[in-house]
Amino acid sequence: MMNNGLEDVVAAETQLSHVNGEAGQLIIRGVSLDRLVAHARYEDVVTLLFSGLFEPIADAAEFGRRLGQKRVEIFAHVETIDRDLLALPPVDVMRALIARLADGDDLDTALMLLAAPAVFLPAVLRLKRGETPVAPTPALSHAADILAMLGARVPNDAAVAALDAYLVTISDHGLNASTFASRVVASTKAGLTSSVLAAISALKGPLHGGAPGPVLDMLDAIGTPDNAQDWLVRALDQGERLMGFGHRVYRVRDPRADALKGALKQLVAAEPANRDRIELAEAVEQSALAVLRLRKPDRPLDVNVEFYTALLLDALKFPRDAFTGVFAIGRTVGWLAHAREQSLEGRLIRPRSVYVGPLPQQAA
Numbered sequence: 503m504m505n506n507g508l509e510d511v512v513a514a515e516t517q518l519s520h521v522n523g524e525a526g527q528l529i530i531r532g533v534s535l536d537r538l539v540a541h542a543r544y545e546d547v548v549t550l551l552f553s554g555l556f557e558p559i560a561d562a563a564e565f566g567r568r569l570g571q572k573r574v575e576i577f578a579h580v581e582t583i584d585r586d587l588l589a590l591p592p593v594d595v596m597r598a599l600i601a602r603l604a605d606g607d608d609l610d611t612a613l614m615l616l617a618a619p620a621v622f623l624p625a626v627l628r629l630k631r632g633e634t635p636v637a638p639t640p641a642l643s644h645a646a647d648i649l650a651m652l653g654a655r656v657p658n659d660a661a662v663a664a665l666d667a668y669l670v671t672i673s674d675h676g677l678n679a680s681t682f683a684s685r686v687v688a689s690t691k692a693g694l695t696s697s698v699l700a701a702i703s704a705l706k707g708p709l710h711g712g713a714p715g716p717v718l719d720m721l722d723a724i725g726t727p728d729n730a731q732d733w734l735v736r737a738l739d740q741g742e743r744l745m746g747f748g749h750r751v752y753r754v755r756d757p758r759a760d761a762l763k764g765a766l767k768q769l770v771a772a773e774p775a776n777r778d779r780i781e782l783a784e785a786v787e788q789s790a791l792a793v794l795r796l797r798k799p800d801r802p803l804d805v806n807v808e809f810y811t812a813l814l815l816d817a818l819k820f821p822r823d824a825f826t827g828v829f830a831i832g833r834t835v836g837w838l839a840h841a842r843e844q845s846l847e848g849r850l851i852r853p854r855s856v857y858v859g860p861l862p863q864q865a866a
């Protein structure tokens with residue numbers, strides 16, 4: 503029997519994360535997302551996800567120190583970016599640069615792959631604007647250094663906390679499409695760099711990590727809260743999907759949406775400039791939920807992670823064509839942990855297909 507989209511098919515055993523779609527709960531290595539976001543920074547989550555999969559590292563501070571060194575090493579690759587490469591979308595430039603890094607299976611390779619997207623994306627964004635890339639500052643936390651390299655703002659505490667909350671929230675999420683791609687490649691023992699490249703390629707599609715840019719396009723097109731309902735109904739009449747809504751696993755609200763909404767509210771409390779945008783988003787969210795309930799009564803459709811990702815990354819001054827790249831910065835730790843788990847414990851992933859094409863002609 504064929505299971506379209508592999509829905510409900512179990513293809514891996516993992517100790518890394520659990521997505522409970524009915525309860526709207528995400529557990530990462532035994533810790534629920536709300537606790538993790540409240541107490542952990544990016545370096546803590548890396549420590550948690552890598553534990554037992556690579557050689558031990560003393561603590562999150564030591565992870566941070568080694569990651570800072572890797573950001574400095576990786577920065578040397580920025581000078582290889584040429585004009586042809588820079589003409590591509592940011593996530594494609596990032597992928598091309600990562601493709602030049604050596605493959606390997608050890609912690610050193612993993613740290614290099616964590617550092618690479620965090621260094622490449624800000625550099626690419628600055629070069630696209632005609633600005634000189636800003637070198638990393640290894641003593642800063644990963645989140646603070648990303649904002650410093652972006653250079654669009656002084657990394658104040660509120661912004662760093664918001665980016666940290668985002669990176670923690672999206673660090674891992676069960677067997678999503680990009681993580682599955684990472685595990686498939688890892689199952690062939692190709693190496694961690696190859697796994698991450700496959701995962702980035704899967705992530706960039708609009709049905710996966712490419713949705714938050716279009717969420718902002720939708721909010722811009724709607725413009726004001728009183729226009730929301732008419733606009734959304736028209737979009738559905740034209741057969742469009744509402745970006746930032748619906749999920750393959752969640753049948754209730756995506757818990758990551760609330761984690762990010764909370765982080766956004768804290769950022770706005772410190773920097774009120776984005777208040778209007780949030781009011782519009784909340785109005786659109788309410789209208790969309792009502793319209794979807796009416797139009798798709800058999801399919802529970804609720805807010806997913808991308809909706810508030812869009813608002814948070816916009817408030818942090820990332821341009822919208824960079825959103826998928828920022829997602830990749832945060833998710834790489836999950837891809838690496840899954841790839842390593844697969845390569846240590848799993849077998850070659852090789853499903854079968856059902857042949858529905860023509861049969862060979864019988865010889866007369």
Ligand code: COA
Pocket residue numbers: 507708709710711713742743744745746747748749750751798801803806807808
């Ligand atoms: N807007 C409108 N209708 C939607 C919808 C959305 N965002 N998401 C799903 N639906 C509808 C589909 O049209 C379909 O209706 P039908 O049976 O009447 O044709 C039904 O819900 C089931 O959709 P399906 O494509 O089978 O669900 P899926 O599990 O394969 O899709 C997503 C999951 C995420 C790809 C889908 O919800 C989507 O496209 N969302 C918008 C993009 C997005 O936000 N992506 C980020 C995901 S984190």
